[in-house]
Amino acid sequence: MNHVRNKIQNSKTLLGPFPTFEVQETPYSPCELFLKWFQVALEHDIHEPHAMTLSTVDKEGKPDSRVLILKDVDEEGWYFATSTNSEKGKQLRTNSNVSLNFYWALIGRQIRIRGNAIKMDKETNVKDFLNRGKVARAISLIGKQSSILEKQSDFEEALSDQLSNLEDNPVEASDSWTLYKVRANEVEFWQADEKRQHVRLKYFLESDHWIKKLLWA
Template sequence: MNHVRNKIQNSKTLLGPFPTFEVQETPDSPYELFLNWFQVAYDHDIHEPHAMTLSTVDKDGNPDSRVLILKDVDEEGWYFSTSTNSEKGKQLMTTSNVSLNFYWSLIGRQIRIRGNAIKMDKETNVKDFLNRGKVARAISLIGKQSSILVKQSDFEEALSDQLSNLENNPLEVSDSWALYIVRANEVEFWQADEKRQHLRLKYFLKGDHWIKKLLWA
């Protein structure tokens, strides 16, 4: 396996060229800067620019993370959805402290968000669930996310049953489905530089307003 290790060690990073980041000309809110950076990522044809890493902590204090998609963002926070029966759903019931991370390597940009994940109301959860694709809804209705699967055919049979169920009950909703909002208290914007002179700008929530500070690279 040495050839694989060599490939890892010889892989190139931060090749650029990257967009400029005028840290002195940034908005007062991290939400506004996030929208600006997301648009840049979108304009550069970044694959799945809404993909993000969600990190949580379990009841024993062990960290966990996975990649999922950003459902929405507004001045209140960043939104994602999951089943409350999933591992992340159970972890969120233990502690609401989470972090989100966006990384767009093509433009050398990373956004790190720390805050609290808050479950939305039932009406909003229902609306979010019904906006999902049919297969995604059927899988959610199986209700066994993160459980041990003995054989793949069991999943295929359960999925077929739920797809048939949705044909007859198209408005059926999973009771465990939830949309969460992450209300941030810290948001960092990291801009890579080919010479490793990276720029880091961090927003801190103080009371009801944000303050900005540069960080050492």
């Protein structure tokens, strides 16, 4: 495995070419800039640009991270969905502080969001749940995300039970499936530069308005 370690040690990063980031021409709100950057990601055919890392902290203050799908974004916040029974669901119950991170290597862009995760109402959660594919709904209805699985066949049996259940009850919704809105108070846009002169612009929410500051790279 030493050859793999050599590869890691000698891997190059941020070679470019990258798009430019005109910090003087940025909009008032980070949501608007996020959507502009997302559009650029789509134009560059970034693979799964809506995959993001969600970080939470447990009740002892220990951080935890995992990848989730961004379901929507608007001036109110960034949205993700998961089970309240999952590890992250439990963590969010005791501490709603979160961060989100997007990294699009091909265009050298990273977006960091810090804020609070707020649960959406029951009706919205049910609507989001019913929009999911059948297998995803069946898995959610098992309702055991992140608990210990003794053997893989237990999962297969539970899935098969839930798939038959959905045949009989096609609009059954999970009690735990929840859409969360991350209301941001800090959003940073980071643009890589081939000559290592990276550009960082951070939005801070002050009272009820956004201010923007450049950051040292």
